[in-house]
Amino acid sequence: MRLHIILFIACLCLGIKVFSQAPQLTHKSQVSLLTCSAGDELYYAFGHTAIRVQDPELGIDVVYNYGTFDFNRPNFYLNFVKGKLIYSLSRRSFDAFLFEYELEKRWVKEQIFDFTLEEKNRIHAYLENNYLPQNRDYLYDPLWYNCSSITGDILKNLYGDAIVFEGSHLEKRYTFRQLVRQHLNVNSWGAFGIDLAFGSVVDRKATVKEHMFLPYYTMYQMDNTTKNGEPLVKRERTVLDYSEHTNNDFFPLSPLFWFLLLLIFTTIITYLDYRHKTKSKWLDFSLLLLTGLVGTVLFLLWVATDHTSTPYNFNLLWAFPVNLVAGFVLIFQPKLPSWCIKYFWFLLSLFAVLMLLWILKIQIFSPVVIPIMLTLGIRYAFNIKMAHP
Incomplete structure (x- = not known):
């Protein structure tokens, strides 16, 4: 009886092993x-x-x-x-x-x-x-x-x-960023988010x-x-056999549209501030807070994750993480501290470095960041000007 059980188990195991193997194709x-x-x-x-x-x-x-x-x-x-x-x-x-x-x-x-x-x-x-x-x-x-x-x-x-x-x-060997952009409208939120998160490591040519x-x-x-x-x-x-899908994005919903609105809005507020010798602290606080938050996320993607495409991200030069702290300093200070003037000059110098990296193709940035940088540059320059009337 035991022999029959042993033989049955052996055959069952053998059957499972054979069944688990891929059948031989013809x-x-x-x-x-x-x-x-x-x-x-x-x-x-x-x-x-x-x-x-x-x-x-x-x-x-x-x-x-x-x-x-x-x-x-x-x-x-x-x-x-x-x-x-x-x-x-x-x-x-x-x-x-x-x-x-x-x-x-x-x-x-x-x-x-x-x-x-x-x-x-x-x-x-x-x-x-x-x-x-x-x-x-x-x-x-x-x-x-x-x-x-x-x-x-x-x-x-x-x-x-x-x-x-x-x-x-x-036709030529493309960089990883160029390859990704071939499938996306550069003026879309998806493309902007990907360009924002990608570091300079994706700007080398792919094999x-x-x-x-x-x-x-x-x-x-x-x-x-x-x-x-x-x-x-x-x-x-x-x-x-179907046609290739094409995305007809609606411009008023695109990032460029909203960032241009922000630029126009900031320009108007800055002009009114200059005419009335006032400062819209809430605007400076909002811009510094948002760019600081974005920069903090980008920095963490660089140093605190295993993503291979996010290191060495020089978007940090405009989305500077320290802005998160600077924004709170500005909102609670009745008068702009002297060190803040140097800080704003420092932020403007970072823009110059970013443009140099862009020209040298060390990192290619989304063109959508241009109105963002102009918006920030206007407020940085205005704060410097107000400190030296």
Whole structure:
């Protein structure tokens, strides 16, 4: 009796082990890359990349998607702020994957790889192993390790030097910031926020492979990638044929519109202050408080998080964190302290440094900050002028 139980358990364990292994694909199988177009929302603005494995003889048609995240994961928002956002590999049927893009009318294109049967089984086994619960999570990075850039890593890990990423299709090598801006309207709140948070580290030119953090560039790259000297892509087709989404932003809702209003408002108030020999402390306090808060957040993103794209952010030269303290000093002082004059001269000198960094392309700033800097410069200069009538 015990022998039967032992044999039953052994067979059960063996069966579980066999079942957990990826099934061997047949000669009719295909492995392909799916590229999905950009959508209307900011988190869809760059498109999407996934890998499809299909085998009609085995009834397999699944999509492996490295772009899955869970809002309900513990400390999701805290990890997002800290730069420790966890993404996961998900697996679903091709029809279920496609349904979302049909609803949103976003095009989907497929590039079928020219793999041997052994190579197809190797990537299938790799993906199945990655899909195991203990392997499917990874530390996401929007520029260096995401659902799109992983494609190049997988190909290199599995096929080594046989895979060559040619770069002749690129008109030029772009910086990371330039690549991101290609998908965004620079005068949008999303683009402004991204430009504000990005440090100077993203203003270096990306390598050919690093361009693949964007799904469109991964698609272009696959057409210019070889395996053992032969084209990697055997053929390609359009799965869903929709027009590219275009965003027609309403100017009165854009950041430039509101910052220009702020500039005009500040200019008028400053002119009235000058005519009446008064000072609108509430305006100075508000400007210093807001720029100080913004600067504090940017500084913390630089030194207190694991974000790889936020260090060395020279937006701090106009959003100076110390303004947070200076604003409270000004609002409670009946007369401007002498050190404040030097402080305002110091802030104006920081603007000069910022412009020099911009001209030298050490960091490229959002053009939307220009009316902000003019607004601040007007009030700084006015306070200096009022101290020396």
